[in-house]
Amino acid sequence: MREKIHAYKEQVDRIPVPTEKLDAIIAQTVQQAAPKRKGLNKRKLVYSTGAAVVALGVLFSSAAVSPAMANLVSKVPLIGSIFATYGDSGLKQASEKGLTTAIGESQDVDGHAITVNEVYYDGTRFTIGYTLETKQAVGEHYLGSSPDLTVNGKAFGYAGSSKHTQITPTLATGIVDIDAINGLPEAFKLGLSFHGEDGKQWSFSLPISSRTDTKRIPIHHQQQAGVIDLTVSDITMGPAGLVVGFQAISEEIGYLSSYLEFKVVDEKGNELGAYSGGSQGKKSDGKEYLSGTRRFDPVTTDVKELTITPYLSLPAQGGGVEIDDQGGESVVKPAMETMKKLGKDIEFKTFTVTLKK
Numbered sequence: 001m002r003e004k005i006h007a008y009k010e011q012v013d014r015i016p017v018p019t020e021k022l023d024a025i026i027a028q029t030v031q032q033a034a035p036k037r038k039g040l041n042k043r044k045l046v047y048s049t050g051a052a053v054v055a056l057g058v059l060f061s062s063a064a065v066s067p068a069m070a071n072l073v074s075k076v077p078l079i080g081s082i083f084a085t086y087g088d089s090g091l092k093q094a095s096e097k098g099l100t101t102a103i104g105e106s107q108d109v110d111g112h113a114i115t116v117n118e119v120y121y122d123g124t125r126f127t128i129g130y131t132l133e134t135k136q137a138v139g140e141h142y143l144g145s146s147p148d149l150t151v152n153g154k155a156f157g158y159a160g161s162s163k164h165t166q167i168t169p170t171l172a173t174g175i176v177d178i179d180a181i182n183g184l185p186e187a188f189k190l191g192l193s194f195h196g197e198d199g200k201q202w203s204f205s206l207p208i209s210s211r212t213d214t215k216r217i218p219i220h221h222q223q224q225a226g227v228i229d230l231t232v233s234d235i236t237m238g239p240a241g242l243v244v245g246f247q248a249i250s251e252e253i254g255y256l257s258s259y260l261e262f263k264v265v266d267e268k269g270n271e272l273g274a275y276s277g278g279s280q281g282k283k284s285d286g287k288e289y290l291s292g293t294r295r296f297d298p299v300t301t302d303v304k305e306l307t308i309t310p311y312l313s314l315p316a317q318g319g320g321v322e323i324d325d326q327g328g329e330s331v332v333k334p335a336m337e338t339m340k341k342l343g344k345d346i347e348f349k350t351f352t353v354t355l356k357k
């Protein structure tokens with residue numbers, strides 16, 4: 001199917017397009033249509049499929065030669081992948097290679113519609129892309145914080161982040177990055193609930209399956225720095241990212257080791273872009289036991305070696321959020337002054353990991 005679309009696009013690309021006139025028409029049409037935007041008529045959408053395919057081809061062809069059209073196409077979620085527009089090289093690569101799973105499931109609540117467009121899930125990351133379309137402008141913080149999740153019907157507390165991009169006053173796209181993927185099964189039923197600040201709720205039940213094109217490399221590197229005993233257990237590589245897995249034991253002083261970060265550089269001197277990660281910890285007999293992950297951009301296929309440097313990244317002020325197994329949150333206020341004092345004496349050693357022989 002993708003080959004047919006590509007061949008069709010090549011044919012349409014040969015159609016000559018008057019770019020100057022087209023840019024003027026685009027600008028005028030967008031300005032006139034913006035305040036009059038209405039919801040799509042489902043019956044018309046069904047009976048206009050043939051014409052829509054032709055229009056889509058012309059739109060792609062025009063985007064190739066018209067700067068204004070290219071800018072417009074890049075902001076239309078139904079045409080381009082949401083993942084490809086968020087400045088995340090891993091998601092962009094997965095999208096361009098056709099590795100993401102298209103969902104396309106929508107729910108409309110009183111004229112406000114959320115569509116779950118696509119999902120990517122493997123041993124390195126779990127990311128959801130969605131579109132929000134509203135009757136009137138609601139503001140970029142309308143959906144509040146991250147959505148609630150359940151896995152096979154059970155509450156799932158997770159570390160992660162949400163990103164939101166306002167395309168027009170009534171149209172936005174977003175992604176939800178779920179970092180705490182340890183312990184998730186290869187296939188499961190995901191419960192996904194978004195909450196609007198006006199009380200509206202959108203709930204989805206989605207079948208999720210993990211991709212299998214990831215590679216785990218055991219490391220078992222151990223070292224001690226100050227009060228922290230660190231074990232870097234493995235790295236997992238996939239098309240959308242690289243994940244460093246670690247465990248740490250330290251004195252009971254506010255989960256000091258949860259501020260562990262890693263600098264990862266390949267043999268060419270290129271530092272991999274770093275993202276957030278998830279950690280899980282417990283306290284016992286005056287010790288804190290922590291396991292976690294840190295995510296990075298994917299490595300290119302020609303990379304044979306990585307240099308990893310652990311370090312502490314302590315915040316300027318104390319505080320944080322602890323999430324229990326049921327997804328509940330509680331504020332944690334560690335003894336930051338003690339942590340900073342101990343942190344000055346903590347210096348980890350750089351080590352090397354061979355990816356290929």
